[in-house]
Amino acid sequence: MKFVNLTLASAVALTAGMASAEVEVNVLSINRDSENWRTLYEDTVAAYNAANPGVTVNLEFMEDEAFKQKLPTLLQSDAAPDMFFSWSGGVFYEQADQGFLRALPEDVVAEWQQDLSAGGMAALSYNGKFYGAPEASQNVAIWYNKDLAKQVGVDPTAIQTYDDLLDQVKAAKDAGVTPFVVGGQDKWPLHFFYSLIAMRIMGQEGMAASAAGENGGFDNADWVRAGEEYVRLIEMDPFQPGFMGVKYDAATGLWGDGGSLFHLMGDWDLGASRGAASNGGLTDDQLGVIPFPMIEGGKGAITDTLGGASGFVLTKNAPDEAIDFLKTFMGVEAQKRAATEGVYIPTVPSAGGLVEDVILKQFAAIGGASTYHQLFLDQFFGSTLGGAINDVSAQMATGDITPAEAAAQLEETRQFQ
Amino acid sequence: MSLAHTHTAPAAASRPSRLRKAMRDGRLTTILFFLPPALMLFTLFVFMPLLEGAWYSGFKWSGYGEGPTDWVGSRNFERLTKHSTFMRSFNNTLVFVGVALLLQIPLGMAMALLIYRKSKSNTFFRLVFFVPFILAEVATGLIWSFIFDGDYGVTSIFTTWFGWEQVYPLADRTWAMPVLLLVFVWKYFGFHMMIFIAALQSIPDDLIEAARIDGGTPWQITRYIQIPMLKPAIVVSVFFAVVGSLQLFDLIIPLTRGGPSNTTHTLVSYLYNFGLVRQKVGFGSSVGVVLFIVSFVFAFSYRRFVMRQGEK
Numbered sequence: 001m002k003f004v005n006l007t008l009a010s011a012v013a014l015t016a017g018m019a020s021a022e023v024e025v026n027v028l029s030i031n032r033d034s035e036n037w038r039t040l041y042e043d044t045v046a047a048y049n050a051a052n053p054g055v056t057v058n059l060e061f062m063e064d065e066a067f068k069q070k071l072p073t074l075l076q077s078d079a080a081p082d083m084f085f086s087w088s089g090g091v092f093y094e095q096a097d098q099g100f101l102r103a104l105p106e107d108v109v110a111e112w113q114q115d116l117s118a119g120g121m122a123a124l125s126y127n128g129k130f131y132g133a134p135e136a137s138q139n140v141a142i143w144y145n146k147d148l149a150k151q152v153g154v155d156p157t158a159i160q161t162y163d164d165l166l167d168q169v170k171a172a173k174d175a176g177v178t179p180f181v182v183g184g185q186d187k188w189p190l191h192f193f194y195s196l197i198a199m200r201i202m203g204q205e206g207m208a209a210s211a212a213g214e215n216g217g218f219d220n221a222d223w224v225r226a227g228e229e230y231v232r233l234i235e236m237d238p239f240q241p242g243f244m245g246v247k248y249d250a251a252t253g254l255w256g257d258g259g260s261l262f263h264l265m266g267d268w269d270l271g272a273s274r275g276a277a278s279n280g281g282l283t284d285d286q287l288g289v290i291p292f293p294m295i296e297g298g299k300g301a302i303t304d305t306l307g308g309a310s311g312f313v314l315t316k317n318a319p320d321e322a323i324d325f326l327k328t329f330m331g332v333e334a335q336k337r338a339a340t341e342g343v344y345i346p347t348v349p350s351a352g353g354l355v356e357d358v359i360l361k362q363f364a365a366i367g368g369a370s371t372y373h374q375l376f377l378d379q380f381f382g383s384t385l386g387g388a389i390n391d392v393s394a395q396m397a398t399g400d401i402t403p404a405e406a407a408a409q410l411e412e413t414r415q416f417q
Numbered sequence: 418m419s420l421a422h423t424h425t426a427p428a429a430a431s432r433p434s435r436l437r438k439a440m441r442d443g444r445l446t447t448i449l450f451f452l453p454p455a456l457m458l459f460t461l462f463v464f465m466p467l468l469e470g471a472w473y474s475g476f477k478w479s480g481y482g483e484g485p486t487d488w489v490g491s492r493n494f495e496r497l498t499k500h501s502t503f504m505r506s507f508n509n510t511l512v513f514v515g516v517a518l519l520l521q522i523p524l525g526m527a528m529a530l531l532i533y534r535k536s537k538s539n540t541f542f543r544l545v546f547f548v549p550f551i552l553a554e555v556a557t558g559l560i561w562s563f564i565f566d567g568d569y570g571v572t573s574i575f576t577t578w579f580g581w582e583q584v585y586p587l588a589d590r591t592w593a594m595p596v597l598l599l600v601f602v603w604k605y606f607g608f609h610m611m612i613f614i615a616a617l618q619s620i621p622d623d624l625i626e627a628a629r630i631d632g633g634t635p636w637q638i639t640r641y642i643q644i645p646m647l648k649p650a651i652v653v654s655v656f657f658a659v660v661g662s663l664q665l666f667d668l669i670i671p672l673t674r675g676g677p678s679n680t681t682h683t684l685v686s687y688l689y690n691f692g693l694v695r696q697k698v699g700f701g702s703s704v705g706v707v708l709f710i711v712s713f714v715f716a717f718s719y720r721r722f723v724m725r726q727g728e729k
Binding site for chain 1: 568
């Protein structure tokens with residue numbers, strides 16, 4: 001009898017144990033090459049797992065391009081993660097549209113909009129539903145090398161207009177200094193030029209009209225002018241020799257080695273260029289940052305920003321525990337740590353003031369003063385039209401197509417979508 | 418009457434008797450056991466995807482969702498023919514085929530003729546020439562992209578040494594394609610060389626010996642004995658060269674990614690870039706259909722008209 005009781009007791013204990021079995025939350029992120037970013041993730045996960053005995057969070061990293069290609073099939077399979085990294089924009093809208101994502105409950109949304117960032121939350125929303133939590137705020141601006149500016153005899157902080165920029169490009173060329181380095185083979189670094197010029201020319205309304213197919217979509221005078229202004233720069237031969245054979249990593253390494261006067265890139269480049277440079281890259285004292293200048297007669301503003309609005313979103317079968325973890329993962333504490341350690345510029349307003357890195361601070365100021373934040377065009381317009389924007393940016397840089405042909409190609413792609 | 422009967426009876430009875438014979442000697446059992454798995458695998462992994470690809474090519478579909486719903490008919494194909502990058506990719510693929518036939522195979526044959534005899538030095542050279550073929554395509558691409566890197570690569574060392582201006586062949590629209598062709602020839606000529614070496618070694622020595630006794634020069638022996646006897650090997654080599662060129666992809670991506678400005682895409686890298694990366698599964702499938710038709714027409718007619726002739 002005693003034996004039977006013991007057996008029963010063990011069986012009950014076993015069943016109880018199974019009932020409170022571990023809930024797994026699988027997180028899929030893009031690669032975090034920056035060591036302190038990766039550590040931040042791993043520490044947050046470890047701390048959460050320790051504090052929540054019933055939950056196990058598994059974190060997986062995947063290279064950006066592989067991630068983009070694997071995701072469509074992964075989301076449709078049983079192996080779909082519970083949450084994954086998202087650049088927001090067109091691809092995210094499509095995922096939400098197809099019902100692959102789990103919308104956050106309204107009370108959670110209200111709470112997060114208070115605690116996290118309302119603007120960032122909006123970027124990860126679609127048709128009035130909110131799907132995730134925002135992470136880093138990213139902005140693109142013109143970096144300059146103070147030593148080379150001195151050598152060339154120019155003051156980049158005096159640049160107000162695009163013509164001013166072109167004058168300094170010319171001065172750099174005359175002094176035998178490469179004006180810009182760019183990873184042309186990746187194409188997207190070139191699309192920053194075309195995008196920012198277009199934004200300055202047509203402003204927020206013009207960009208929205210193009211997206212909606214109004215005013216000729218992309219085949220209109222504003223886009224043609226954007227191409228013409230871009231080609232004005234290209235005709236000055238502003239990039240390092242062989243720029244079309246160089247990827248972003250190598251280009252930013254060149255920049256870190258003092259290879260050019262300017263570099264049009266986002267705030268993430270600080271860690272990336274130092275990692276890729278041969279001797280630790282440029283110090284904070286050697287670096288300066290200015291916003292992309294205004295173009296004469298443009299409808300945009302110098303305070304309009306181009307950048308990212310990324311974060312993590314939940315998939316349709318994500319358990320409630322995933323929502324709880326997401327709040328911690330992208331939460332105030334994690335973002336404060338990111339700010340103080342110079343990992344990234346947080347989207348959480350209360351963490352923004354904690355950014356100590358002098359360069360990131362300048363980017364944070366540019367982001368803080370933003371009058372209209374435009375998501376990277378190659379993400380905003382989705383993979384097809386976004387890819388076409390990258391294509392024409394590269395084709396104009398190599399002189400393969402004219403600005404008018406570029407505008408027509410974009411409009412054709414938009415219509416075909 | 419009886420004559421007619423005796424003439425037709427074997428023809429009518431041949432099938433059942435063949436069946437009985439097959440049952441007796443166990444061939445039927447073998448077929449019943451071994452054919453279904455192979456047929457199932459072929460259907461599952463070749464035939465079904467083929468049909469599926471052809472079906473998707475009529476849709477506008479991003480790859481998300483249960484399946485395609487937006488039927489666009491032949492629009493994907495119309496768009497293909499209007500896309501200059503596709504036409505260029507098609508043209509590039511033909512250039513690869515041409516170079517494989519006119520450079521790669523003759524080079525492989527020349528090397529085979531030089532080193533087919535068994536000796537230690539020939540074994541060494543065989544290994545050296547065959548190594549590029551063994552190397553993974555992506556690794557090959559990365560090695561050569563380093564060689565042609567104008568800033569840090571071997572090219573840069575040369576230009577600096579001679580005091581020339583730095584060159585960036587992979588970033589140059591004129592030179593990117595020739596560089597790809599060079600790497601392509603280097604990578605695969607060893608494969609054809611091995612086919613020819615095997616064929617040359619099977620040519621009876623006494624035939625060559627007899628020619629030599631008759632006063633044949635080495636060139637005459639090669640021209641009138643060895644090359645004609647290599648014909649079956651050439652037929653096989655050409656087949657592999659053409660099919661391999663049509664499928665070329667993994668050298669392109671690490672070397673140029675189809676650039677600069679989409680000038681070095683092949684059909685497959687075009688499919689990958691404009692179909693998969695840009696999530697236009699329907700459009701990508703239409704490229705796949707074109708590639709299939711080209712490969713099928715070639716393979717079918719080659720087997721029908723060239724290989725069968727060779728068999729005779």
